[in-house]
Amino acid sequence: MNTIFILLSIQAVMGAFDNLWHHELEAKLPQRVSARFELALHASREAIYGIVFLGLAWFEWRGALAAVLAILLVAELGITLTDFLEEDRTRRLPPFERVLHTLLTISYGLFLGVFAPMLLTWAQLPTAWVLTPHGWASWLCSVYGIGVLAWSLRNVRAxxxxxxxARNSSTTLPIDLRQRVAPAVLVTGATGFVGSALVADLLREGRRVIVLSRDARQAQASFGPQVWAIESLDAIPSETHIDTVVNLAGARVLGVPWTASRRRTLLASRVGITAALVDLMRRMQQPPRALISASAVGFYGASPNASFEPLDETAGPRPGEFQSDLCVAMEHEARRAEALGIRVVRMRFGVVLGQGDGAYPMLALSARMGLGAVLGSGHQPAPWIHLKDAVGMLHFAMANDQLRGAVNAVAPDTVPQAQFAAVLADSFGRRVRIRMPCAPMRAVLGEMATLLLDGQNARPRAALAAGYRFAYPGLASAFAALSTSRN
Structure with a gap:
C-alpha cells in the first residue's frame, strides 16, 4: 500500500497546485458565469477523490464494494476527458497547465496500474468494509480527503x-441588425475585474461591444455571442465604426516583486497596448469620439512626508518613483490620441472594492477572521472606489463630452489606512488587533511596499465638478453594502 499512498500523495499535491494556481489565480473560474460547467466537472471529480482518499486510508473495499470503487475510478476518467474538451472549448491553456495535466494523467495511470491487482483480489472476497489502518499514511490521506471534499463543496456553491x-442576466438576447451596424465600444482588459463589470453593463444597455483579449475563446465564452472578441487590433477593419475606446488593460501591479523583468512586463502591458490603440485610431476611416484610458492614483507617487496633502488632478507626478513613472508613461501614450481630435480622459483609479475579485475578497476574509491589520504607521491615506462607481464613472466619461484630461476615480471619503482597516473590520463585527511594522515589509517587498505603506490623498475634483454623483461616497456605506451583498 505504500506505493499506492505515494502515488495518491503526488496526485493530491499536483491537483491542489493546479486548482490554486491555474483555476483560481489565472483563469478565475469561480468568477466566470461561462465556467460553471467546468466547475461542476471539477466538483464531481473532487468528490470522487475525497471518497477514494478517505476510503483507502482506513478500509479494504471487498466483494461488491470493490466494483463500486472501480466504477468511481472509471467515472473519474470520463470526467477528466470531458473536462479536457471543455477547457479546449472555452479557454486557451498556458503551456505549464498542459504539462501539469499530462503529469496528472500519467500519475493517475500509474495509480490504476498498481491498484488494479489489489482491487481484483478484494473483489473475490465476501462483501464488506474491513477496517485496515496504515499508520501515518491513513492520517495523511484523511487530510487529503477532507481538503478535497471541502473544495468540492466550495465549487458546488460557486x-x-x-x-x-446566469438566470438573472439579461445579456443573452440576440443581436438585431441595428446593433450590428451601431457604433461599437472597444474595451481592452475586458475580462478583468472592472472590465467584465463594464462589458456586462454595456450589453444590458444593448450596446455593441468589441473586446480585446489574450484569449478570445475565454472572452467569447464569458460574454456570449453578443460580443466580438479579438486577440489582435489588426483584426478590426479600418471602416469599423467605433464610438468609444475604453482602455483597461494592464498586468497587476501588486503581487509579483518589481524586479527588472517585472517592471518591463508592467510597462509593456500598459504602454504597448495604449500605443497600439492610438495606431488603430490613426488608421480608422472614422476615428472614435473618445478614449477613456485607465491610469492610477499612483501617478502622484508616494508622499510619506505630506501624506494627507489633498491631491486633485492638477498635482504633478514624482519622477524616479516606479509607480509614478509607470502611470506617466501610459498617460503620455494616451494623450497622443488628442492629436487626432479624439477626446481623451485619463482616469486615475484608487483601489476598486467589489465582490468576486480585486482587493476586497482577500481583505474581507482577513477581517472576518479577525486578522485585519494596520500597515506601518496606519496614517497613510487609502484612496478607494466602489466597483459600482468605478463602472459608473466610466459610463459618465463616455457620455459627457465636456469631460477630458485627468480624472481621479476615487471616492470623496479618503481615510487613513488604519481607519480603512477598522471600518472594514467593523462591517463584520470585528476589531483590528494586528500591526505590521514598516521595516520587514519594505525589506521583503522592496519598492512595491510603497503601494501599501505610502498613499495618496487623491480627491475627485474633476468628477464632482462635472456633476458625477457617487453611489457610495462614504467608506462605511460601501463596506456595509459589500458585506451584505450576495453576488
Whole structure:
C-alpha cells in the first residue's frame, strides 16, 4: 500500500497546485458565469477523490464494494476527458497547465496500474468494509480527503451562485441588425475585474461591444455571442465604426516583486497596448469620439512626508518613483490620441472594492477572521472606489463630452489606512488587533511596499465638478453594502 499512498500523495499535491494556481489565480473560474460547467466537472471529480482518499486510508473495499470503487475510478476518467474538451472549448491553456495535466494523467495511470491487482483480489472476497489502518499514511490521506471534499463543496456553491447569475442576466438576447451596424465600444482588459463589470453593463444597455483579449475563446465564452472578441487590433477593419475606446488593460501591479523583468512586463502591458490603440485610431476611416484610458492614483507617487496633502488632478507626478513613472508613461501614450481630435480622459483609479475579485475578497476574509491589520504607521491615506462607481464613472466619461484630461476615480471619503482597516473590520463585527511594522515589509517587498505603506490623498475634483454623483461616497456605506451583498 505504500506505493499506492505515494502515488495518491503526488496526485493530491499536483491537483491542489493546479486548482490554486491555474483555476483560481489565472483563469478565475469561480468568477466566470461561462465556467460553471467546468466547475461542476471539477466538483464531481473532487468528490470522487475525497471518497477514494478517505476510503483507502482506513478500509479494504471487498466483494461488491470493490466494483463500486472501480466504477468511481472509471467515472473519474470520463470526467477528466470531458473536462479536457471543455477547457479546449472555452479557454486557451498556458503551456505549464498542459504539462501539469499530462503529469496528472500519467500519475493517475500509474495509480490504476498498481491498484488494479489489489482491487481484483478484494473483489473475490465476501462483501464488506474491513477496517485496515496504515499508520501515518491513513492520517495523511484523511487530510487529503477532507481538503478535497471541502473544495468540492466550495465549487458546488460557486456553480449554484453562477447559475443564479446566469438566470438573472439579461445579456443573452440576440443581436438585431441595428446593433450590428451601431457604433461599437472597444474595451481592452475586458475580462478583468472592472472590465467584465463594464462589458456586462454595456450589453444590458444593448450596446455593441468589441473586446480585446489574450484569449478570445475565454472572452467569447464569458460574454456570449453578443460580443466580438479579438486577440489582435489588426483584426478590426479600418471602416469599423467605433464610438468609444475604453482602455483597461494592464498586468497587476501588486503581487509579483518589481524586479527588472517585472517592471518591463508592467510597462509593456500598459504602454504597448495604449500605443497600439492610438495606431488603430490613426488608421480608422472614422476615428472614435473618445478614449477613456485607465491610469492610477499612483501617478502622484508616494508622499510619506505630506501624506494627507489633498491631491486633485492638477498635482504633478514624482519622477524616479516606479509607480509614478509607470502611470506617466501610459498617460503620455494616451494623450497622443488628442492629436487626432479624439477626446481623451485619463482616469486615475484608487483601489476598486467589489465582490468576486480585486482587493476586497482577500481583505474581507482577513477581517472576518479577525486578522485585519494596520500597515506601518496606519496614517497613510487609502484612496478607494466602489466597483459600482468605478463602472459608473466610466459610463459618465463616455457620455459627457465636456469631460477630458485627468480624472481621479476615487471616492470623496479618503481615510487613513488604519481607519480603512477598522471600518472594514467593523462591517463584520470585528476589531483590528494586528500591526505590521514598516521595516520587514519594505525589506521583503522592496519598492512595491510603497503601494501599501505610502498613499495618496487623491480627491475627485474633476468628477464632482462635472456633476458625477457617487453611489457610495462614504467608506462605511460601501463596506456595509459589500458585506451584505450576495453576488
Amino acid at each position: 456553480v449554484l451562485r453562477l447559475n443564479r447569475l
